[in-house]
Amino acid sequence: MNHSVDSEYSSFNPKSNKDSLSIDLLSDLPIELLSQLKEVGFLSLKDVIIEGPLELSTRSGISMDDSNFIYNQAITFLEDIGVMEMRFTPATTLYDKRKRIGRISTGSQNFDKLLGGGIETNAITEVYGEFGTGKTQLCHTACVMVQQICSQGGLDGGALYIDTENTFRPERIETISKARHQNPIQILDNIVVAKAYSSSHQELILSESSRIIESQNIKLLIFDSAISLYRSEFLGLSSLSLRQQRLNKLVHSIMRIAQTHQIAVLLTNQVQSSPEAGFGNISSKAAGGNIFAHSSTYRIFLRKSNRNRIARMVDSPNHPESEALFSIGESGITDPQRNNS
Ligand code: GTP
Ligand code: MG
Numbered sequence: 001m002n003h004s005v006d007s008e009y010s011s012f013n014p015k016s017n018k019d020s021l022s023i024d025l026l027s028d029l030p031i032e033l034l035s036q037l038k039e040v041g042f043l044s045l046k047d048v049i050i051e052g053p054l055e056l057s058t059r060s061g062i063s064m065d066d067s068n069f070i071y072n073q074a075i076t077f078l079e080d081i082g083v084m085e086m087r088f089t090p091a092t093t094l095y096d097k098r099k100r101i102g103r104i105s106t107g108s109q110n111f112d113k114l115l116g117g118g119i120e121t122n123a124i125t126e127v128y129g130e131f132g133t134g135k136t137q138l139c140h141t142a143c144v145m146v147q148q149i150c151s152q153g154g155l156d157g158g159a160l161y162i163d164t165e166n167t168f169r170p171e172r173i174e175t176i177s178k179a180r181h182q183n184p185i186q187i188l189d190n191i192v193v194a195k196a197y198s199s200s201h202q203e204l205i206l207s208e209s210s211r212i213i214e215s216q217n218i219k220l221l222i223f224d225s226a227i228s229l230y231r232s233e234f235l236g237l238s239s240l241s242l243r244q245q246r247l248n249k250l251v252h253s254i255m256r257i258a259q260t261h262q263i264a265v266l267l268t269n270q271v272q273s274s275p276e277a278g279f280g281n282i283s284s285k286a287a288g289g290n291i292f293a294h295s296s297t298y299r300i301f302l303r304k305s306n307r308n309r310i311a312r313m314v315d316s317p318n319h320p321e322s323e324a325l326f327s328i329g330e331s332g333i334t335d336p337q338r339n340n341s
Contacts, residue, residue, distance in 0.1 A: 002014075003232070010135075012106045015269040016235075017057070019034055019080070019082070021041065021044050021045040021077075021081075022044055022045075023037055023038065023042055023043065023044060023045055023047075023048065023074070025045060025077060025230060026039050026070065026073050026074065026077065028073070029070065031127070032072070033062070033066075036060055036061075036062070037060055037070075037092060039060075040059040040060050041059070041207075042059075042060070044210070045074040045077055045078055046078075046210055046260045046261070047210060048070060048071055048074040049071070049075060049078065049084075049256055049260050050210060050253060050256045050257055050260055051066045051207070051253070052065070052071070052256070053067040053070075053071040053199075053254075055112075056070065057070060057157065062184055065281035072239065075087075078260070080251045083260070084260065086140070086265065101120055101121055101122065102120070102121035102155045102262070102264070103115070103116075103117045103118030103119060103120055103153075103155075103264075104118045104119040104121075104142055104145050104146045104153065104154060104155055104219070104264055104313050105119075105145045105148070105152075105153025105154070106118060106119065106138060106142065106145070106326075106332035106333050107138075107141040107142075107144075107145055107165075107180075107211055107331065107332050107334055108324070108326040108327070108333050108334050108335045109325070109335055110324040110325055110326050110335050110336075111311055111324050111326045111333060112153070113324060114300070114311055114319070114322060114324035115298065115300075115313075116318070118145075118153060119142060119220070119266055120264060120297070120298070121155070121219070121258070121262055121263055121264045122258055122259050122262055122263075122264075123212065123258060123264065124251070124255060124258060124265045124266070124267060124295065124296045124297050124298070125256060125260075125264065125266050125267070125270075125295035125296070125297065125298045125299065126266065126269055126286070126292060126298065126299045126300065127266065127267070127268050127269070127295035127300045127302060127311075128268065128269035128270065128271060128286040128287070128299070128300070128301060128302070128306075129270055129271060129301055129302030129303055130302075130303065130304070132304070133302035133303060133304055133309055134302055134326075134328050134333065135224065135225070136165075136167050136224055136268070136303060137172075137328050137333055138266070138268075138332075138333050139161065139222045139224045139266060139303065140168075140169070140172050140173055140176055141176055141331075141332030141333040142159065142220055142222065142266055142330055143159040143161060143173060143187070143191050143220070143222070144173060144176050144177055144180060144182060144187055144332065146158070146159050146180075146219050146220040147159075147182075147186075147187055147190050147262075154291035155168045155215045155219040155220075155264075156219075157190075157217050157218060157219025157220070157263075158190035158191060158192065158217055158218045158219065158224060159190065159191045159192070159218065159219070159220040159221075160191075160192045160194065160209060160212055160216070160218045160220070160221050160222065161191055161192070161193045161194070161214060161224070162194050162196055162202065162206070162209075162221070162222060162223045162224070163193055163194065163196065163224055164195075164196045164202060164223070164224065164225055164226075164228050164229050165224060166195065166224060166227055167224065168193050168195075169239055170183070170188055172189070172332075173187060173188055174240065175330055176331055176332040177332070178217075179261075179330040179332075180265060180331050180332075189218070190331070192212055192216055194209075194216070196229060197229075198229055198233065199229040199230045199233050199234075202223075202229055202250075203246075203249075203250060203253075204238045205215055206250070206254065206257070208302070209221065209257065210257065210261070213257070213261050213263060214261070218263060219263050219264065220260075220263060220264045220265075220266065221254075221257065221258070221263055221264070221265045221266070222265075222266050222267070223265070223266075223267040223268065224267075224272060225268040225269060225287075226250070226251075226254075226267040226268065226269060226288075226292075227247065227270065227287055227288045227292070228270065229271055230243050230246065230247055231270070231287060232258075234246075244289060244291055247291045247292070248291050248295075250285045250334070251291060251292065251296075252295070254267070254295075255295060267296070268339055269286045269287055269288060269292060270286075270287045271284065271285060271286060271287065272285045272287045274287065284301050284303075284314075286299065286301075293315070296315070297316070298313065298315070298316045299313075299314045299315040299316070299318065300312065300313055301314050301333060305325065307324065307327070308325050308327045308336045309325075309326050309327065309328065310323050310324070310325055311323065311324045311326060
């Protein structure tokens with residue numbers, strides 16, 4: 001059975017992608033070595049960065065020393081051509097870049113303000129909360145918003161939606177698009193959906209995602225949810241350490257994808273049942289333990305508030321802990337109506 005990314009795209013041949021930064025650019029390396037790396041799927045310099053030196057060595061059979069050398073060569077090349085940050089960069093340059101960083105509107109001005117303007121590129125934004133708090137609705141709305149031009153809150157790009165809970169609904173995209181006066185067919189055309197059936201299938205999809213990101217001008221990568229398959233497969237204390245290892249590898253790959261492709265990553269997470277929460281109270285603890293806590297750039301907790309929802313910025317390197325009131329309507333995520341609280 002072929003669980004490749006998506007039937008329409010699985011025929012896409014990465015070897016024919018002339019725009020990618022081919023590893024042939026490392027012209028100092030022997031041709032035989034370059035062929036060996038290509039054989040095991042390292043076609044571009046970005047593949048080398050995203051997979052990391054350990055994976056490079058494991059898959060190709062070359063020594064760790066050689067693998068580290070190639071990895072550093074790839075980083076240096078990408079630094080030189082401006083794809084990656086120079087390793088010694090003045091803070092003023094970084095500050096100028098941060099002011100121009102791409103952001104995607106959530107659909108709600110209140111929510112955008114909480115995020116400092118919208119869902120940020122080159123970063124992981126994690127949204128967690130109980131069932132029905134709007135995580136999947138946010139993912140659907142963001143798929144529409146990312147396609148808008150910059151002045152309308154988008155990045156003029158597509159979305160790659162990794163659906164692990166079978167809750168992606170094209171008809172919801174249609175209603176959100178129509179409510180936002182967009183052509184639903186065009187919007188649906190720019191969303192690539194990959195259904196993941198197991199944690200290893202999710203990892204396979206991620207490892208194939210670079211091709212889709214480049215060929216389809218993807219600016220937003222969504223995981224709804226990032227962790228549920230791991231939670232259902234790795235049960236009990238005995239498998240906890242393996243689960244955390246796998247999750248650690250996953251989130252680091254996701255972060256490298258965000259940074260090398262300069263795209264936004266939105267991932268949803270569940271809340272952990274917590275005895276401290278007590279009967280009738282909501283746990284505000286995200287699942288996934290420390291792995292997610294340390295890897296997400298921004299962590300946002302969602303909860304219900306009558307007919308509205310509240311988003312709380314729980315962890316951020318540059319925002320105070322604050323809250324925003326938003327609502328779910330025809331147009332997806334939106335600001336609450338005045339009489340709707
Ligand atoms: P889990 O995945 O179960 O953890 O929940 P979630 O946080 O992903 O919830 P989701 O985003 O699916 O939000 C579900 C809520 O969105 C429902 O309770 C509805 O109130 C609302 N909703 C879903 N579809 C529509 C719609 O078409 N119109 C409107 N107005 N609201 C909708
Ligand atoms: Mg959901």
